[in-house]
Structure formats: structure tokens, C-alpha cells
Amino acid sequence: xxxxxxxxxxxxxxxxxxxxxxxxxxxxxxxxxxxxxxxxxxxxxxxxxxxxxxxxxxxxxxxxxxxxxxxxxxxxxxxxxxxxxxxxxxxxxxxxxxxxxxxxxxxxxxxxxxxxxxxxxxxxxxxxxxxxxxxxxxxxxxxxxxxxxxxxxxxxx
Numbered sequence: 001x002x003x004x005x006x007x008x009x010x011x012x013x014x015x016x017x018x019x020x021x022x023x024x025x026x027x028x029x030x031x032x033x034x035x036x037x038x039x040x041x042x043x044x045x046x047x048x049x050x051x052x053x054x055x056x057x058x059x060x061x062x063x064x065x066x067x068x069x070x071x072x073x074x075x076x077x078x079x080x081x082x083x084x085x086x087x088x089x090x091x092x093x094x095x096x097x098x099x100x101x102x103x104x105x106x107x108x109x110x111x112x113x114x115x116x117x118x119x120x121x122x123x124x125x126x127x128x129x130x131x132x133x134x135x136x137x138x139x140x141x142x143x144x145x146x147x148x149x150x151x152x153x154x155x156x157x
Contacts, residue, residue, distance in 0.1 A: 004042050004043075007040075007042060008042055012044070014066070014072065014075045014076060014079055015044065017079050018047065021079065021083050021086070022049070024087070025086035028051065028086045029049050029086065030049070030050040030051075030054075031047055031048070032047070032048045032050075033045045033046065033047055033048070034046060034048055049082065051086075063081075064078075065077065065079075094157070098154050101115075107141055108138070108141075108143065109152055109154050111145070111152060112138025112139070112143055113138065113143055113144065113145040113152050113155075114133065114143055115152060115154050117132070117133030117142050117143070117144045118144055118145050118151055118152050118155045119144070119151070119155075130142055
């Protein structure tokens with residue numbers, strides 16, 4: 001490590017953490033450096049890190065930290081979260097669990113079961129009547145399914 005890198009890492013431990021993460025997760029990330037900021041004779045890179053679509057027309061969600069120099073916590077939170085995203089988190093999307101319900105404009109699946117209430121366990125404490133789920137009739141909203149029946153296939157998926 002050069003003397004300049006050592007100075008940067010000593011004064012900006014977050015920079016060292018970020019550089020290490022960028023190196024470890026290089027296959028998952030796109031990194032650019034639109035700016036170098038001169039600080040005490042050193043050149044500090046400002047990184048942009050991207051995941052996902054490369055299309056310039058794609059919607060973008062931005063996360064920014066380190067705007068105020070006295071507030072390091074934003075930078076630390078973003079580095080920690082980015083670390084989780086690329087090394088500890090697996091994002092999973094199931095955008096259409098209930099195609100039958102969507103097709104027929106129903107809250108329930110085609111068996112009349114509300115998938116958000118179709119669970120093999122009951123609440124431990126008091127719950128609002130009906131709204132929390134019931135086993136009275138599939139003709140009423142929030143029907144959980146028959147007692148003892150297996151979970152609905154969509155809920156199992």
C-alpha cells in the first residue's frame with residue numbers, strides 16, 4: 001500500500017471498507033469514478049456503484065451518504081447495506097403469486113382462499129374478528145381455508 005493510500009485509509013476508514021468491498025464484489029457491481037476530490041495533496045475518488053439494468057431509460061433509486069462531512073453515519077450505513085446486498089442477501093421476486101385471482105379480479109385465489117391468511121398456525125393473542133382470517137366460508141373475504149387442510153399451492157410456492 002502506498003503512503004497516499006495509507007493516509008486515505010487512516011483518515012477515511014470508510015473509504016478502505018468501500019474499496020475492499022468493491023474488490024470482493026466486482027463481478028456483481030458496476031463502478032465508476034466521476035470525480036476525484038483533492039484533499040491535503042491527495043486525490044480521493046468519489047465512487048458511483050450500480051446494480052441492475054444498464055438502460056438509461058430504467059427508473060433509478062439513488063442512495064447517498066457522506067454529504068455532510070461531520071455526519072459519517074450515512075456513509076457507514078450505505079457501505080454496510082451494500083455489503084449485505086452483494087454478500088449476504090439474496091433478493092427474490094415473485095411478482096404474480098395469484099394469477100387466478102388477478103385474472104378474475106379477486107382478492108382470493110380460485111379456491112376462495114386469501115393467501116395472506118392461509119397459514120397452518122394461529123395467532124397467539126386476540127385478533128380482530130374476520131379481518132385476521134376465518135374458516136367460516138370462502139364466500140366471505142379473508143377466508144383462511146379449511147382447518148387441517150394443506151396450505152394452498154400458491155402459498156406453498
